[in-house]
Amino acid sequence: MQNTHDRQTPLVSFIITYYDLPATMLRECIESIRKLSLRPYEREIIVVDDGSSMSPLAHLSDCLDDIVYVRQKNGGLSAARNMGIRTAAGQYLQFVDADDLLLTTAYEHCLDLVRYQKTDMVAFQLSEQRDVKPTAIYDDTPAMSGSEFMRHHNICGSACSYLFKRTALSELRFTTGIFHEDEEFTPLLMLRADTMISTTAQAYFYRRRNGSIMTDVSIRHRLKRLDDAQQILFRLLKTADTLPTDSRLALKRRVHQLTMDYIYNVILLTKSRHYLNRKLEELKRKNIYPLPDREYTRKYSLFRRLANSNVGLTVLMRIIPLMKQEK
Numbered sequence: 602m603q604n605t606h607d608r609q610t611p612l613v614s615f616i617i618t619y620y621d622l623p624a625t626m627l628r629e630c631i632e633s634i635r636k637l638s639l640r641p642y643e644r645e646i647i648v649v650d651d652g653s654s655m656s657p658l659a660h661l662s663d664c665l666d667d668i669v670y671v672r673q674k675n676g677g678l679s680a681a682r683n684m685g686i687r688t689a690a691g692q693y694l695q696f697v698d699a700d701d702l703l704l705t706t707a708y709e710h711c712l713d714l715v716r717y718q719k720t721d722m723v724a725f726q727l728s729e730q731r732d733v734k735p736t737a738i739y740d741d742t743p744a745m746s747g748s749e750f751m752r753h754h755n756i757c758g759s760a761c762s763y764l765f766k767r768t769a770l771s772e773l774r775f776t777t778g779i780f781h782e783d784e785e786f787t788p789l790l791m792l793r794a795d796t797m798i799s800t801t802a803q804a805y806f807y808r809r810r811n812g813s814i815m816t817d818v819s820i821r822h823r824l825k826r827l828d829d830a831q832q833i834l835f836r837l838l839k840t841a842d843t844l845p846t847d848s849r850l851a852l853k854r855r856v857h858q859l860t861m862d863y864i865y866n867v868i869l870l871t872k873s874r875h876y877l878n879r880k881l882e883e884l885k886r887k888n889i890y891p892l893p894d895r896e897y898t899r900k901y902s903l904f905r906r907l908a909n910s911n912v913g914l915t916v917l918m919r920i921i922p923l924m925k926q927e928k
Contacts, residue, residue, distance in 0.1 A: 611645040613712070613764070614691030618681040619699040620651040624660035626700045626808075631664055633702040638709060645669065645691050648699075651681040679775035679782045682760070686774065689767060696761045700808045704728065706735035707802035711764050714798050720744055722765040722790075722797035725804040727757065733803045740801040747794035751851035754799070755858055755898065756791065758784045761805055769793045779829040785836065788855045792848050823870040830863050831880070835887060854897060860889050861904050868921045877914070 615634050619627055627648070634646055646668045650656060652675030661668070673684055682696060693715055697703065711723045742750070750756075760775075760783045773789055775782045791797065834856060841852040863884075867877050884890035891909040896902060907913030 609642070611691040612639060612643045612716070613693045613695055614645040614647060614685075614689035614767070615695045615697055616682060616685030616689060617646065617648045617697045617699050618651060618678055618685065619648055619653065619657065620675070620681070621653045622699050624657040627657050628661060628664075630697060630699050630702055631661070631668065633705070634697070635664070635667060636705050637703070637712065639712070641667065645689065647671065647685050647688050649673065649681040649685045649688075651675050651677065677777060679777040679779070683774045683777070686767075686770065692767060693764055694767050694770075695764050697805075698761060701761065702731060702806040702808075704731070704733055704804050704806055707733065707739070707804035710739050710800060710802045711804050714741070714800065715764060715766075718744060718798065720794075720796045720798045721769050722747060722763055722794040724750075724757065724763055724797060724799040725802050726800075727759060727762050727805045727807045728803040729807055729809060731806040733806075742799045744796045744798050747791035747797050748848045748851040750797055750799065751788065751791055751855060752847065756787065756855065758787055759807075760787055760790075761807075763787070763790070765790060765794065769795075776833075779833070780826045781830045781833055784830070784859060785833045788837065788852055789840070792844075792851065827863070827867060827870060827880075830859070830866065831883070834859055834863060834884075834889065838887060838889060854895070856889060857893060857895060858897065858901065860884060860892060861901060861908070864890075864908050865904070865917075865921060868917055869924075872918070872922055874914075874918055877918070 617627070617630055631646060631648070634644065637644070648657075648668050648670050650670065650672040652673060656672060658665070658670060669688060671684055671688055673681070685696070686694065695703075707725065711725050714720055714723045758781075769790065771793060773786065773793065775786050779785075837852060837856050837859070841849050841856060844852060864877075864881070867880050871877070881890050892901075892905040894905065904917075907917050
């Protein structure tokens with residue numbers, strides 16, 4: 602039987618960020634949380650309205666008792682999530698974009714991992730299909746520190762793909778005013794996890810929409826994305842140099858992976874060899890190009906061999922624009 606204090610502290614605070622979406626999407630998102638086995642006092646549903654042109658509250662009249670609604674001046678996704686962190690009282694936090702959903706059966710598995718194994722962090726899979734067939738068995742890694750996991754695995758950059766203990770954050774917050782904020786936040790969060798478990802459970806439905814931040818193709822937007830990604834690389838690299846050996850190696854692996862992604866996106870989004878050469882010189886001055894010889898993955902090894910030579914770069918300039926744009 603839970604004592605009074607435990608009943609007043611939610612197990613999970615769900616931080617939903619909302620901005621100018623159909624209220625039906627927000628309702629679906631909220632309902633996917635309400636369907637979970639968590640009792641009302643075990644969950645906290647926080648909707649951060651980042652200055653939408655119209656409040657969605659009129660369409661949520663029957664679930665107002667179940668949500669904490671916070672409206673703020675438009676400041677972007679990072680500012681909205683930071684507001685959610687300040688508001689949250691739960692033992693664990695889960696970020697959810699308002700146009701996405703939690704997938705009930707798989708997410709219940711994630712909840713069981715924090716309920717019974719008390720891990721600081723659970724990493725789960727995202728899906729672009731909402732009708733994922735439930736499975737009775739998921740593959741889970743043994744519990745290990747976040748730095749150990751990062752030393753041996755690639756990680757998903759999206760902050761929405763993790764359920765994590767609020768106290769693990771400490772002073773960590775999202776950097777405001779940038780794109781790719783998750784790519785900076787997520788590895789720094791993982792380094793703070795004393796224990797984490799990665800599971801194959803596809804627990805989150807990611808809805809790809811035309812007109813979203815990640816599908817905006819204007820030139821100004823593309824250059825802003827690339828500049829922000831580069832600055833994140835440099836900040837993570839600077840942080841890595843201040844860390845103990847294990848954490849430094851873990852974060853350096855992530856930096857090398859993001860450098861590969863950055864080069865890929867410079868080619869994809871600009872198709873300019875002149876611009877690429879200029880950016881490679883900037884990476885070289887930071888000693889992260891040429892890409893280091895590490896056996897992280899077959900994909901990394903192949904890309905490194907191509908990206909580190911003029912002939913290989915010519916090949917990449919030809920084939921990358923023909924490939925599907927990154928998620």
